[in-house]
Amino acid sequence: MTGESDLASLGALVGDRVRAALLLRLLDGGATTASELAAAAGASASLTSSHLRRLLEGGLVSVTTSGRHRLYRLAGVEVAEMLEAMQLVAPETPVTSLRGERSRRRLRRARLCYDHLAGVLGTAVTDGLVTRGAVVLADGAALGERAEEVLGEVGLDLAPLRARERRLLRECTDWTERRPHLAGAVGAAVATRMIDSAWVVRRPGSRGLDVTADGAAGLEEWLGLRLRDLDGWRETAPGLAG
Template identity: 40%
Template sequence: MPNTAGPAPGGEPLKHQTDIARAAALIADPSRARMLKCLSDGRALPAGALAGEAGVGAATASVHLARLVEGGFVTVEPRGRHRYYRLAGPDISAALEALAVIAPPLPITSLKQSNRTHALHIARTCYDHLAGQLGAGLMRALLDRGVLTGHDGVHRAGRAAHDRPASYGRDVTYELTGTGRERLRELGVDADRLPPRRPAIRYCVDWSEHRHHLAGGLGAALTARLFALEWVRRGVGPRVVHLTDEGAAGLERTLGLVLS
């Protein structure tokens, strides 16, 4: 996709081709790729935690993180004596998800790796919203209860479709209903107070479920509320989340969501 930067002599913005090779080079290093995956749940993490996840020393991690900051993939903020790193935005996470569709699987050499892979399919974060079976199931429940309208949430590939797994969808448009607005307010999510500069309702095509899950400001707000209620909790490892017993009961009671 062409990029724009500054005005041309005639007043029109200059158009440039994007440097895919440079972006790919930043991700290509295995240590940097592990750091980016670790940050894909939207949290800010200290350099030491990222070094441990990547399996490198502090000095090597510092070099990798400096390159990611310079390339615009990651931002850094000082907190006392430590520096915390965060993905520059949800588009970075979406790009990593898209690469996961075409990337060969990593060999599973331990029970720990097998358990983590299974857990990612069950419930994970896609930047700041829910994905996996839980995310797709939540989207289905929102549609079944009339909170959202516009589609049935199933991804259908074909000549007329442009959506691809692990990316923001554009083929359909979801809308929040009046009933849905009230139902979400009862759950503690005020759809009228979402960040104004971010699309309120977007969807991603979930790469493991081949269904839609809710993204955008509403998806982030709903996910934050579920964490606040302790209906979902962080699991072991990047992006893994677990639905608690209280959360399972609460989602069944409020939205009719029942996960097998």
């Protein structure tokens, strides 16, 4: 019993409706105010505050105070990875409303998984990188021969990434797609690049993403991706923002 890791208290920490909603909301990797978190979790300010305090004490989130706002974020990559691993096991909550169904589909289409792309878009970009020889997913995950070249086309330089101690590539099994997508330093860099170039924009108050017209064009040129043709893409309304 003793000397083991304390799974029980960690599980209990995640095992509350409100706290789980807070963690999922924070899974976009951003810093979020307490009030926005309250809204996202559908809970009162006081309740949210007490739950955030417990998440803080449990080391799952960190906080930086900025003026009269307190910005919460996930405590680190391990927390995000843990949440992803849990989502892979957790059953889906039944969809009750039309709103819920729409937001579920949007989330499935494109979202941030802490710092990299996930959803249909995430797996498609990964597939595209594989096709173009930038990434190899045969045995495990490795950089392909054309990695420098392909990533360079969108202005990504591998050198600074290699310098960091963080693992370059990591596979992350997508919760909705049940297929691997690209994570690690390279996955994060690709996501950052796409946000910076406004190929995708964050959907306010969610970890969901919208692909812009620029993004659709850019992805087709860069990786030969035709978003419209992807499984699970057209299920929803237009899908292009901006």
